[in-house]
Amino acid sequence: MASLYSSVNLTATIRFLGGLGSTTFIVSPLIHLIIGIAMSKASASPIVPRAIPDYTTSEAGNPFVEGWYADPDTEIYEGLYWVFPTSSYAYDEQTYFDAFSSPDLINWTKHPNILTIANVSWATRAVWAPAPIFRNGKYYIYFGANDIQEDEPAEGKIGGIGVAVADKPEGPYVDAIGKPLIGDYHNGAQPIDQDVFIDDVDGQAYIYYGGHSHANVAKLNEDMISIGTFDDGTQYKEITPENYVEGSQMIKRNGIYYFMWSEGGWQGPDYAVSYAMSDSPLGPFNRLAKILQQDSAVATSSGHNGVFHVPDTDIWYIVYHRRPLSETDGNHRVIAYDRMYFNDDGTIASIQMLVKDDFANGQMFDWKTYGGDWTVANQRLTVASTTDARALLDTNFTDVVFDATISITDGSGDAGLVFRAANLSTGADEFSGYYACISATGSVTLGKADTGAWTSLGENTMEVSVSTEYQVRVTAVGSEISVFVGDLTTPQVTATDESFVGGANGVGVRGAGANFGNVSVAKAS
Ligand SMILES: *[C@@H]1O[C@H](CO)[C@@H](O)[C@H](O)[C@H]1NC(C)=O
Ligand SMILES: *[C@@H]1O[C@H](CO)[C@@H](O)[C@H](O)[C@H]1NC(C)=O
Ligand SMILES: *[C@@H]1O[C@H](CO)[C@@H](O)[C@H](O)[C@H]1NC(C)=O
Ligand SMILES: *[C@@H]1O[C@H](CO)[C@@H](O)[C@H](O)[C@H]1NC(C)=O
Numbered sequence: 001m002a003s004l005y006s007s008v009n010l011t012a013t014i015r016f017l018g019g020l021g022s023t024t025f026i027v028s029p030l031i032h033l034i035i036g037i038a039m040s041k042a043s044a045s046p047i048v049p050r051a052i053p054d055y056t057t058s059e060a061g062n063p064f065v066e067g068w069y070a071d072p073d074t075e076i077y078e079g080l081y082w083v084f085p086t087s088s089y090a091y092d093e094q095t096y097f098d099a100f101s102s103p104d105l106i107n108w109t110k111h112p113n114i115l116t117i118a119n120v121s122w123a124t125r126a127v128w129a130p131a132p133i134f135r136n137g138k139y140y141i142y143f144g145a146n147d148i149q150e151d152e153p154a155e156g157k158i159g160g161i162g163v164a165v166a167d168k169p170e171g172p173y174v175d176a177i178g179k180p181l182i183g184d185y186h187n188g189a190q191p192i193d194q195d196v197f198i199d200d201v202d203g204q205a206y207i208y209y210g211g212h213s214h215a216n217v218a219k220l221n222e223d224m225i226s227i228g229t230f231d232d233g234t235q236y237k238e239i240t241p242e243n244y245v246e247g248s249q250m251i252k253r254n255g256i257y258y259f260m261w262s263e264g265g266w267q268g269p270d271y272a273v274s275y276a277m278s279d280s281p282l283g284p285f286n287r288l289a290k291i292l293q294q295d296s297a298v299a300t301s302s303g304h305n306g307v308f309h310v311p312d313t314d315i316w317y318i319v320y321h322r323r324p325l326s327e328t329d330g331n332h333r334v335i336a337y338d339r340m341y342f343n344d345d346g347t348i349a350s351i352q353m354l355v356k357d358d359f360a361n362g363q364m365f366d367w368k369t370y371g372g373d374w375t376v377a378n379q380r381l382t383v384a385s386t387t388d389a390r391a392l393l394d395t396n397f398t399d400v401v402f403d404a405t406i407s408i409t410d411g412s413g414d415a416g417l418v419f420r421a422a423n424l425s426t427g428a429d430e431f432s433g434y435y436a437c438i439s440a441t442g443s444v445t446l447g448k449a450d451t452g453a454w455t456s457l458g459e460n461t462m463e464v465s466v467s468t469e470y471q472v473r474v475t476a477v478g479s480e481i482s483v484f485v486g487d488l489t490t491p492q493v494t495a496t497d498e499s500f501v502g503g504a505n506g507v508g509v510r511g512a513g514a515n516f517g518n519v520s521v522a523k524a525s
């Protein structure tokens with residue numbers, strides 16, 4: 001069976017099909033069948049997926065799963081992409097982990113309670129940052145528990161980094177050793193926020209970890225449940241880079257070790273990810289740059305990352321948590337991913353948090369609706385015919401290129417793009433912002449609502465057929481606004497207006513029902 005795997009033809013075919021998005025569905029059962037056969041023959045390490053997800057971001061929207069989660073770490077098991085996050089609640093409520101799996105990074109299956117404190121005798125609260133890895137036919141999760149402070153182990157309080165083991169990726173995981181694996185401070189590092197990494201050169205496993213602004217690396221023995229010893233007799237080597245706070249992560253590409261970590265306070269907006277490169281797994285790790293951080297148009301507090309490397313490709317994703325722009329509760333963290341690109345010299349390019357939604361996952365996790373009956377079906381966001389309704393993303397773009405497809409399904413009114421919008425929750429009477437729409441009566445209009453009062457800024461006649469999909473683009477740069485329909489070079493309407501500088505992006509209808517697809521909101525360059 002092994003030769004089937006390395007077949008260039010098979011890989012190429014599936015790559016082609018996978019690239020078409022919806023046809024991935026057709027490919028997946030085949031892939032799973034092949035994987036199933038190979039697994040039972042080889043029963044070696046888990047086999048990687050064959051479909052190649054090659055996206056610019058989570059094109060079905062970020063967050064990619066529903067719920068408050070943080071500190072995601074990743075693995076690829078049995079042809080599926082897995083994400084293991086912290087449950088983001090008050091410490092006393094952090095007593096379990098959920099996990100998520102996906103064949104394509106689009107549709108995710110939730111696996112609840114893969115590990116709970118019921119199966120870790122010494123853990124009571126604050127179970128954090130599950131780090132998954134596979135070895136010797138077993139699935140391991142390394143986790144922090146109890147949030148011990150520096151003087152507490154001496155007082156008899158138990159806690160630190162534990163290790164749990166399971167026979168399947170989805171668990172159930174149970175404590176492997178009945179006590180913490182790392183239960184004390186070493187070199188000032190709080191025993192939390194671990195990542196486990198197996199070096200492909202020699203099969204040596206390492207654990208990178210640490211909170212309270214100190215990072216350590218230690219060897220894990222072959223059994224994966226005991227700490228090894230370096231040649232100099234020590235067990236914990238401090239590797240703290242400049243600005244390190246927590247959230248250790250190790251990846252390797254082209255023989256280079258990339259140590260990544262989080263900076264800033266996790267509850268504040270400026271939490272961020274930085275990295276270092278080294279030719280040794282033990283460093284030194286000299287801070288090179290901050291690569292992921294808040295964006296005033298998209299989200300705050302972007303940090304504590306994992307990484308997906310799509311096997312046999314140079315496609316990489318950074319998986320991280322962030323706070324929706326308008327949210328302030330420290331625990332309101334959601335998990336997102338974006339593409340991570342490497343420069344020719346091996347450095348990591350600054351990561352752009354992109355805003356897209358093609359609705360391929362059948363969900364609208366990141367949308368808030370104001371009036372109307374909204375659903376997702378057939379890769380479109382649909383609103384039933386109504387007098388006035390909007391669905392908005394929690395964004396705040398100023399200069400923007402905003403695209404979506406729009407199809408009026410019903411009614412004689414209009415459907416369009418809302419941008420630089422504010423005061424949505426107060427309803428139609430108070431809504432402020434711009435609206436660029438196509439109307440079933442045969443026009444394209446750009447207008448503004450100023451605390452509810454509507455003014456047209458420009459209009460053009462254009463035949464608009466019901467149940468026909470039009471690509472609509474708005475570009476707004478400073479006070480210059482253009483609206484394109486179908487033809488993206490010659491605008492249908494242009495106007496100059498400086499009423500609104502920034503605000504939320506979304507879609508809306510007035511006296512119509514409509515479908516919206518392929519939403520993309522980007523900074524105008
Ligand atoms: C985990 O703990 C629960 C509650 O004590 C117990 O019922 C269950 O059997 C345990 N699971 C495993 C896999 O040991
Ligand atoms: C993803 O989920 C959507 C909505 O349930 C479904 O229409 C689509 O077929 C799924 N895609 C795959 C690849 O399973
Ligand atoms: C939002 O509504 C309030 C109260 O009506 C108003 O004072 C404010 O100017 C509005 N904001 C915008 C951006 O229109
Ligand atoms: C959105 O951005 C504009 C322009 O940068 C800013 O004035 C406004 O306060 C922001 N709105 C919110 C809700 O953050």
Ligand SMILES: *[C@@H]1O[C@H](CO)[C@@H](O)[C@H](O)[C@H]1NC(C)=O
Nearest residue numbers: 358379380405469516517518
């Ligand atoms: C979205 O874009 C994809 C890729 O270009 C295309 O296949 C699909 O038909 C589009 N969907 C909609 C609703 O416009």
